[in-house]
Amino acid sequence: MEQQTLEFELTKEFRDRFQQALDERDDAFIRNSLQDVKAADITALVYEFTPEESKYFMELLSIEIQSEIIRDLDSETRKKYLKLHDPQAIAILLNQLLSDDTADILHELPVKVREEVFVGLEPVLRSQVTELLRYEENVAGGLMAKELIRARINWTVVQCVDEIRKQAENVSKFYQVYVVDDRDKLLGRLSLQDLIISDARKLVADIYEKDIVSVETYMEDWEVAEVMKKYELVSVPVVNVQGYLVGRITIDDIVDVITEQAEEERQMMAGISENVEEDDSIWRNTRARLPWLLIGILGGLMNAKFMGLFEAELVRVTAIAFFTPLIQATGGNVGIQSSSLIVQSLANPDFVDEGLWKRLIKVFFVAILNGLVLSTLVWGANILLFQEYKLSLVVSIALFSVIVFASFIGTITPLILNRFGFNPALAAGPFITTTNDLLGLTLYFFTVHLIL
Amino acid sequence: MEQQTLEFELTKEFRDRFQQALDERDDAFIRNSLQDVKAADITALVYEFTPEESKYFMELLSIEIQSEIIRDLDSETRKKYLKLHDPQAIAILLNQLLSDDTADILHELPVKVREEVFVGLEPVLRSQVTELLRYEENVAGGLMAKELIRARINWTVVQCVDEIRKQAENVSKFYQVYVVDDRDKLLGRLSLQDLIISDARKLVADIYEKDIVSVETYMEDWEVAEVMKKYELVSVPVVNVQGYLVGRITIDDIVDVITEQAEEERQMMAGISENVEEDDSIWRNTRARLPWLLIGILGGLMNAKFMGLFEAELVRVTAIAFFTPLIQATGGNVGIQSSSLIVQSLANPDFVDEGLWKRLIKVFFVAILNGLVLSTLVWGANILLFQEYKLSLVVSIALFSVIVFASFIGTITPLILNRFGFNPALAAGPFITTTNDLLGLTLYFFTVHLIL
Missing domain, CATH: 3.10.580.10 (CBS-domain)
Structure with missing residues (x-):
């Protein structure tokens, strides 16, 4: 961002100087440095200080700027900030805003506070908000503003x-x-x-x-x-x-809406189960990560139990174990690729369903091509690296099957989730990796059992 | 979408009926069914037919609607469609558009055609476009239109x-x-x-x-x-x-821009190396997937070679092999979670760098918490499932270390990529999984070697 065009830049130096001004209650400096700064820029500043500190400098600003900043804050920060205000003060701030923003903020307040704030709203805004509060937040009625020409x-x-x-x-x-x-x-x-x-x-x-x-x-x-x-x-x-x-x-x-949707999808793909940001608390960060890690662990234990069934084979040819990571990693990668392409297609509003069969046949051919290239390469590499002719053949056959099956599962899972009303992006994350780990192992040991 | 409000809906029935009309050159039906339909809806229809068929029905529409549709098509489809037109015809279409859209489309044309189309543009548009063509497509100059009040x-x-x-x-x-x-x-x-x-x-x-x-x-x-x-x-x-x-x-x-950015990031996370859609050709789909799969395979081969170094241990206690999938899957999941949270922070424009140390210390504590919970659970499960006391201890210690190290690598990699000007989202995909597979194996066998 350019100084020349946007003027305000939040640097570490400014933040430190501003902190000093807050500590010293240096109102002159605060007023001076925030003069002519746009609300959106001051909003960024609020995230840098405690709610109490923010309240101190916010109250030196006009009520219009204050309410605009409050509207733009993320919901967690806003809740903490508004906790420091009594209902009358909140009502004064909300009276500056449009009906949709007012309704959103009211939604976040504790019921008792909400009722008291509500009474303090101007009559027109109050009746507009009453109507908006009837709608769910994620439908058009919940997004709309009543103000229009x-x-x-x-x-x-x-x-x-x-x-x-x-x-x-x-x-x-x-x-x-x-x-x-x-x-x-x-x-x-x-x-x-x-x-x-x-x-x-x-x-x-x-x-x-x-x-x-x-x-x-x-x-x-x-x-x-x-x-x-x-x-x-x-x-x-x-x-x-x-x-x-x-x-x-x-x-x-x-x-x-578009930005939040992309973020939510990324979190699903990364196996993070609640809307969390890196700078949230340690506890919140841990809680958001645990569920998917647990599912991965469960898959891992099943893998272990399953491999135990083939202990005899493993004792006979230990080198079998060397290639499980290769088989499983490839299965996981192919599965993620396939599912994320389907998720992308499903997200396209002009998407006309080509029919399941046509789609699966195509996925099948892509898998065959990838499978042939990769299993040939791996076969050659294994001969060179390990000189185990029969095992190399087994690994390549298993690798080829895993690529084909993982493509199939990666394709079909998001479609099934979508059919039953779940977010198909769920399938592009740890779920598909865990499934494909087990699938890969099964196919591998089945091939071992047949050929070796 | 509601019939009542948006009227046009692209159903399979309509497509089939429209195909029939195209085959029979039934101009009356085509004109009738596209009357009062918005350009954006007709655009969706173009994707359903061959360029030749699209040309046929498009030429029954007004030049304004035609040019709007051409503007909205994706670049691949547009290229195929415009190939069927001579430069004069293309110029007539482009003369209907704003300077930014005209410049974008000119960019896509083969140099020879571009020059000829350029000559056919109206003088004002031609001079506007000349200026716009000077800018890269991904900067403000390349996005802007010259038309303004x-x-x-x-x-x-x-x-x-x-x-x-x-x-x-x-x-x-x-x-x-x-x-x-x-x-x-x-x-x-x-x-x-x-x-x-x-x-x-x-x-x-x-x-x-x-x-x-x-x-x-x-x-x-x-x-x-x-x-x-x-x-x-x-x-x-x-x-x-x-x-x-x-x-x-x-x-x-x-x-x-926002939509494309989200899509690009998802493809990076999914290990797809070129901008590809599911309905692109089999060859293109294969090519987009191969590079990352190859890197995964390379990692897999290194895993195999590495495990080979511990053959003696594996022969002594075969059950060691049972737990490699568990260790590696958890390492992969933790790594993806960590890196995607950092990528998200880096994408936030108001992000003020808290300093590397503060960040790493926090990530460390989250990892310790997750690690303690998961390795205790796994220890209990292993005792119950396998009755191998010493091995269970080894697995849990390795699991704990993997969670801590994978968090660290998942956090530091996107930061390093970002520092050197690469897209940090690169680190949230197969790259981190491959690295963490190797890391997990190393830590596991190191622990085995020390304790078992």
Whole structure:
């Protein structure tokens, strides 16, 4: 980020100097250094200090900036911060925000505090929030804001502009005017640019765009994200089942949905079971890791028990044991590759199911090709490295089978999870590795048993 | 997606019926069924047919819709599709698009075709594109469009609106007017809503917002994405090093950047080495998978060679071999967890480096906790399952050490990659698993050697 364009940069030096100012209650320095700094930059600063320290410097800022920072904080930090405030103070902050942000923050508060804050909200905001709180957080109704600009179909452009002047006080940012009939049924939209370039005497009915994409209140957040991405929208109107306009969702909320979704998927692939960040507490970090590690351990114990069944073979030819890591690692890698490609396909909204068979046949051919290349190479390497002709053959046959089977399991598992309503990304993590470890061992020892 | 709100749904039935219409050259059916369907929906249809078939039905659509579809296609499909057109026809399509999209598509064409298409572009577009082609695709200059609305600081609101009427013909979508001085130096911005609600006689100088975030031409795409996310912008002006306004980037381009970044990272984690999709050719799928599988195989061979050094021990106590999968799988899982948490931290733009030591000490404690829990459990399970007291102790000590070491390596590797300018996500994939397999084996056999 450039000094020249963004001005504020949070350096270690600044943080230390700021800490000193906080310790010394040097209000002049604090006010001075935060003047003209954007709320989003001060938000980053809040993460560097204790809630008490943050409260101290935040209270030197305007109430608008304070509320914007609180809106942008992550939910854990916000909870800790708001704990230091009484309900009246929280209500004053929330009165600055849009209905959707207010509803989100109310959701996080303890029930008793929530009720008291609620009473302190301004009447309009209170009734808007009451409606929003009815929806789940991960559907369109839970994402939308109530504040929007609406124009009646029978207005003129000049009437429309007058109304916008009145309504705009309550709506901080807007890019579209929604056109409705007398009963608030959504008919279309009017972009601000159309409004600016149109003759003032024209009727809304003559210039509005009928062809409008909207979403319904119960649509899931990722579906809303797909719709907005597909049609390249910066805001989308939300209608109820009867088609009446009830809110709007803006692109910034959707950018958050997309980012969170990617993060969640990565955590699933990495075998982390709750939403955790590296700088969370040691205990939280441990707890997030343990479940998948336990499953891996369970798989490992089953592996051990299974290998025990072949003790006689192992005693006869110890070198058999040398190649279990090779077989298992390859099975794991192939499984992860296959499943993550399927997860990617499933995430594509325009994905038309080619049919299970067509897909499996293709995966099969890819596996055969990879299998042939790799098992030939391994065969050659083993002959050179170990001079064990029969064992080398066994390893290569087992490797080839593992590649084919692991591709199959890697492909089919996410599809099954998806069919039963689970997140298919679950299959791209330790689950597939654990399964494939066992699979690899079974195939290997089966081949050993047959040939060696 | 709801029939009611989005109308068009691409079903298998529709595809089959459409195929029939294409085979029979049933223009009436094609025209009818695509009437009032949005370009983004027709784009999805293009993927279902051969380039020749797509060309057939596309040519029944308006040139505006055709060019929009071509813009939205993925680059592979577009290349195949445009191969069927001569340069003049391509130029006609590109003349409908904004400068940034035109430049992107020109980039993809073979040099000879590119030159011929270039000659067919309208003069204004041609000069805009000439400038854009100078920039790398993954920096702000390569993402921006030249089309934007600018207002001079000394204009009145009414002058400004008049100019917008003139300029708006060339700019399809805009949300901001950029305020510049006589020499095009960026001074600030004016939102359309401010323009609508302001008195027509006011001066731009009195109502514009000075506090504006801009990016410079050489800023990388992910940095632009972070800036737009942080400040919740729908568009951002691009300035050159002297601060002159040269273009603007809109949020839809940034949504693409974010989505692609997440996909790339997932592919790295899954050990897929080129940007590939499941429905790409068998050969491409194979090629994308082989490199990482080969590295895994190499690791596997080293494992085998290493285990061979301990043949004497294995002959003495065969059961040692039973626990290598357990040790290695846990090492792999812990390594992936650790590295993906670091990758996540590094991706956070507000990340302030806590210092390597503080971080490592924390990772160490998390590892100790996980290690104690898991090795105690495994010890108990092994006593019950195998009744081998001494071996159970060895396994648990090795498991504990592996968890600690794998955490350390998983943490340090992405940091090192990042320091030397590589993508740290590289470390969250097969690389860390392969390393940790070897590490696990070494620690295990070392413990065996010491104690058993």
